[in-house]
Amino acid sequence: MFKNANALLGLFAFAALLIVPSVGRTAEKKQQTPLPEAVQKSFDAHFPKAEIEKVDAEEENGVQVYDFEFRKGKMEMETDITADGTMIEVTYVITLKDVPKKALKPIDDAAQGATKGRTEKVLVTHELKDGKIIKLPKPLTHYSVEMKKGDEQAEIVVDADGKVVEAPKWVAPKKKSA
Numbered sequence: 001m002f003k004n005a006n007a008l009l010g011l012f013a014f015a016a017l018l019i020v021p022s023v024g025r026t027a028e029k030k031q032q033t034p035l036p037e038a039v040q041k042s043f044d045a046h047f048p049k050a051e052i053e054k055v056d057a058e059e060e061n062g063v064q065v066y067d068f069e070f071r072k073g074k075m076e077m078e079t080d081i082t083a084d085g086t087m088i089e090v091t092y093v094i095t096l097k098d099v100p101k102k103a104l105k106p107i108d109d110a111a112q113g114a115t116k117g118r119t120e121k122v123l124v125t126h127e128l129k130d131g132k133i134i135k136l137p138k139p140l141t142h143y144s145v146e147m148k149k150g151d152e153q154a155e156i157v158v159d160a161d162g163k164v165v166e167a168p169k170w171v172a173p174k175k176k177s178a
Contacts, residue, residue, distance in 0.1 A: 061128040062130060063132070088126040091120050096116060096145070103143045103162050107143070114147040117145070141160045156168040
């Protein structure tokens with residue numbers, strides 16, 4: 001059937017490419033931003049079995065921050081880690097029923113006539129100011145809820161006692177240019 005061994009080897013090589021999953025593609029999808037060693041070590045130490053879905057890097061108040069979106073089992077989470085490996089906050093995607101009543105009241109008041117969407121519990125341990133990472137005296141717990149009213153969207157952030165940390169700013173979504 002095959003007249004030369006090279007053709008047979010070529011067929012086997014092609015078949016192997018079809019069967020073996022591409023490790024490079026998986027790693028590329030999971031890791032989009034090159035990470036400093038301190039950042040990777042911090043993430044791995046805090047979330048050893050997590051599956052990274054996306055990593056973005058940006059400067060916030062003069063500090064380089066890596067924003068991770070990941071899953072730990074079924075839990076959808078996010079975390080921000082500075083270039084020196086300091087984890088400054090952890091976010092858990094939760095349901096509205098997981099928000100304490102005190103915190104839910106200002107959310108309900110702000111959402112009058114709006115549909116409430118993605119809800120998060122954010123544990124903040126550090127703040128960034130003038131290029132410095134400042135450890136808070138005690139961790140803060142915030143609740144964030146996305147809302148939609150007609151064509152407008154907003155997000156409200158409150159603390160565990162119901163104090164509004166960030167009031168909603170209703171804006172229409174940006175239209176994509178063709």
